[in-house]
Amino acid sequence: MSLAVARPAESRLREPQAVIAELSEIADYIAHLREEIGALRANEMSQDRIPMAHEELGSVVAATAGATNTIMEAAEAMLGLPDGPGYRDAVEERINTIFEACAFQDITGQRIAKVVESLRLFEQRLARFVGAVKARDTASMDPTERARRARAEDLMLHGPQADQQVPSQDDIDALFG
Amino acid sequence: MALDLSMPILVVDDYQTMVRIIRNLLKQLGFEEVDDASDGTEALARLKDRKYGLVISDWNMEPMTGYELLRHVRADENLRTTPFIMVTAESKTENVIAAKKAGVNNYIVKPFNAATLKSKIEAVCGS
Numbered sequence: 439m440s441l442a443v444a445r446p447a448e449s450r451l452r453e454p455q456a457v458i459a460e461l462s463e464i465a466d467y468i469a470h471l472r473e474e475i476g477a478l479r480a481n482e483m484s485q486d487r488i489p490m491a492h493e494e495l496g497s498v499v500a501a502t503a504g505a506t507n508t509i510m511e512a513a514e515a516m517l518g519l520p521d522g523p524g525y526r527d528a529v530e531e532r533i534n535t536i537f538e539a540c541a542f543q544d545i546t547g548q549r550i551a552k553v554v555e556s557l558r559l560f561e562q563r564l565a566r567f568v569g570a571v572k573a574r575d576t577a578s579m580d581p582t583e584r585a586r587r588a589r590a591e592d593l594m595l596h597g598p599q600a601d602q603q604v605p606s607q608d609d610i611d612a613l614f615g
Numbered sequence: 616m617a618l619d620l621s622m623p624i625l626v627v628d629d630y631q632t633m634v635r636i637i638r639n640l641l642k643q644l645g646f647e648e649v650d651d652a653s654d655g656t657e658a659l660a661r662l663k664d665r666k667y668g669l670v671i672s673d674w675n676m677e678p679m680t681g682y683e684l685l686r687h688v689r690a691d692e693n694l695r696t697t698p699f700i701m702v703t704a705e706s707k708t709e710n711v712i713a714a715k716k717a718g719v720n721n722y723i724v725k726p727f728n729a730a731t732l733k734s735k736i737e738a739v740c741g742s
Contacts, residue, residue: 506632514639604724605724
């Protein structure tokens with residue numbers, strides 16, 4: 439005799455209703471998930487904003503390197519100038535070159551602002567998605583990322599610290615006695 | 616403090632602008648014999664080819680970091696006494712302590728100025 443046959447009629451009637459309710463909940467959840475995934479606008483991120491951020495940051499690196507070279511060349515040229523009547527004019531010419539090169543800061547500032555805006559948007563959408571689907575991080579990590587982190591930890595590759603966390607040269611000197 | 620201005624110096628940094636800055640500062644101090652390498656591996660090869668009076672190295676480089684270079688230098692019988700100054704943005708105390716334990720002679724945090732570089736070179740190489 440099967441169990442279903444043994445159960446009271448009311449229970450047998452409720453069971454399909456419970457299953458239907460559960461399926462309906464799952465369907466609602468899937469629909470909600472689809473909405474949330476759509477709200478992430480992942481295609482816009484991967485095809486538009488992230489490539490834009492790469493391009494902008496690449497331009498920032500190129501602009502800062504270009505400006506640094508121009509400034510250093512002008513400074514090196516000044517160091518090599520001979521004394522004499524034309525000295526002041528020659529120095530002023532190079533100083534003007536340095537002023538012009540410093541204009542990069544305005545443009546790079548605007549480029550960085552665009553990247554920051556994209557990151558803010560990305561953060562906002564991800565936070566909403568994480569909240570909506572109650573996402574939890576898995577313990578496993580990509581092997582390449584794991585290896586990269588292990589190397590960084592072993593070799594203490596932290597990179598520059600936030601300004602307020604950087605010890606002074608005096609603090610460091612104190613460690614050397 | 617008397618410095619041997621004829622001693623060759625090896626500057627190790629993967630950022631060419633920083634190499635150029637240090638070269639210019641060293642030139643201002645009177646040092647003319649300055650070579651450079653873009654990471655620890657290249658630096659080790661240079662150190663085996665020429666006797667340097669001082670190594671000035673960045674920390675964060677690929678494939679061999681300045682910290683690894685320092686450990687290689689201190690483990691090598693022929694190089695272990697070479698003065699070594701770390702010039703880096705790695706400013707965590709644990710980095711400084713690790714470098715000191717590994718045998719670094721001095722440690723400068725970027726960004727630095729000419730006076731700091733000069734005083735550290737004098738402290739390490741001055742007679």
